[in-house]
Amino acid sequence: MNTHPLNAWYAAAYDVEVQRQLTSRTVANQKMVLYRQLDGQVVALEDACWHRLLPLSMGRLDGDELVCGYHGLVYNAQGQCTHMPSQETINPSACVRAYPVAEKHRFVWVWPGDPLLADPALIPDLHWNHDPAWAADGKLITVACDYRLVLDNLMDLTHETFVHGSSIGNREVAEAPFVTTHGDRFATVTRWMENIEPPPFWASQLYQARGYRGKVDRWQIIRFEAPCTVTIDVGVAPAGSGAPQGDRSQGVNGFVLNTISPQTDTTCHYFWAFARNYCLTEQRLTHQLREGVAGIFREDEAVLEAQQQAINARPGHRFYNLNIDAGAMWARKLIDRLVAAETPDDPQRRVIPLRSVA
Ligand code: FES
Numbered sequence: 001m002n003t004h005p006l007n008a009w010y011a012a013a014y015d016v017e018v019q020r021q022l023t024s025r026t027v028a029n030q031k032m033v034l035y036r037q038l039d040g041q042v043v044a045l046e047d048a049c050w051h052r053l054l055p056l057s058m059g060r061l062d063g064d065e066l067v068c069g070y071h072g073l074v075y076n077a078q079g080q081c082t083h084m085p086s087q088e089t090i091n092p093s094a095c096v097r098a099y100p101v102a103e104k105h106r107f108v109w110v111w112p113g114d115p116l117l118a119d120p121a122l123i124p125d126l127h128w129n130h131d132p133a134w135a136a137d138g139k140l141i142t143v144a145c146d147y148r149l150v151l152d153n154l155m156d157l158t159h160e161t162f163v164h165g166s167s168i169g170n171r172e173v174a175e176a177p178f179v180t181t182h183g184d185r186f187a188t189v190t191r192w193m194e195n196i197e198p199p200p201f202w203a204s205q206l207y208q209a210r211g212y213r214g215k216v217d218r219w220q221i222i223r224f225e226a227p228c229t230v231t232i233d234v235g236v237a238p239a240g241s242g243a244p245q246g247d248r249s250q251g252v253n254g255f256v257l258n259t260i261s262p263q264t265d266t267t268c269h270y271f272w273a274f275a276r277n278y279c280l281t282e283q284r285l286t287h288q289l290r291e292g293v294a295g296i297f298r299e300d301e302a303v304l305e306a307q308q309q310a311i312n313a314r315p316g317h318r319f320y321n322l323n324i325d326a327g328a329m330w331a332r333k334l335i336d337r338l339v340a341a342e343t344p345d346d347p348q349r350r351v352i353p354l355r356s357v358a
């Protein structure tokens, strides 16, 4: 069974990464070449020339067209060959796949499956990444693990206590009760920790923004959207100031935005950002937070890559699930449903066959 559905929007790049040069990227086991047209629109083509399969990312742009770096076949943004050297007639089958592309919430999204199903309304909501009411920035890291291991990690934040003890982790995270809900495409895990000592990261944010030191009510509301996006509504407010009842006005609120695109079955592109709703004009803080969160995620990366290696060493190993795994189990169930809907014996299937990445 595939690890990921093909009929889905996957982030392929941060907006700033795609310019007037050719960028090669593998998403969902498919090699793509990305570039911007002169009007700024992003193009994603199969990264293999129709003629002799040279990666088109080794070619060059000529206006909005791409010239192969081997024998000079020219392709337009739809992937159709428009010129062949030394020949007047163009073979009508000369084309490469053009992937549906959309740019939204500071990411370039591609749809590796059936282009007819690529509905832009299905792009996950990550508006905090560019909403003026929030200050946000983030990064892309490529992690040597199945993207679902990252989802498992995000759906269960008890790991903060053990992996991120020096910043955001504290004993309460591992001990506080949580509530899990789910729908057809969503799963949520909500955890409130009331009247606790804040961990170092949040103590410093609340002091910088509101001048408050002392006990807090802390929240983590994790929301998974199938197949690979997780937003985490996090924050603290002075204990007893009404945050659990809905008044967060004295607190500080962040959103951790995560969308994880499978690159291959055992590697992934992990796009993340941290958005905050306080001290909005302090660029210094935006920079500090981005680097601080990047440091926290490096701790996750080490765990995830080691876990993938251990899984590779024990093929077929079955995992036992604990209460803390409830959110991740729902996430995986929803992914499995999307994958099952694309399986070959499904008469509705309209998936375009994959070209292998090897
Ligand atoms: S391989 Fe691209 S033109 Fe020959």
Ligand SMILES: [Fe+2]
Pocket (backbone or CB within 6 Å): 153, 159, 160, 163, 164, 296, 297, 300
């Ligand atoms: Fe983590």
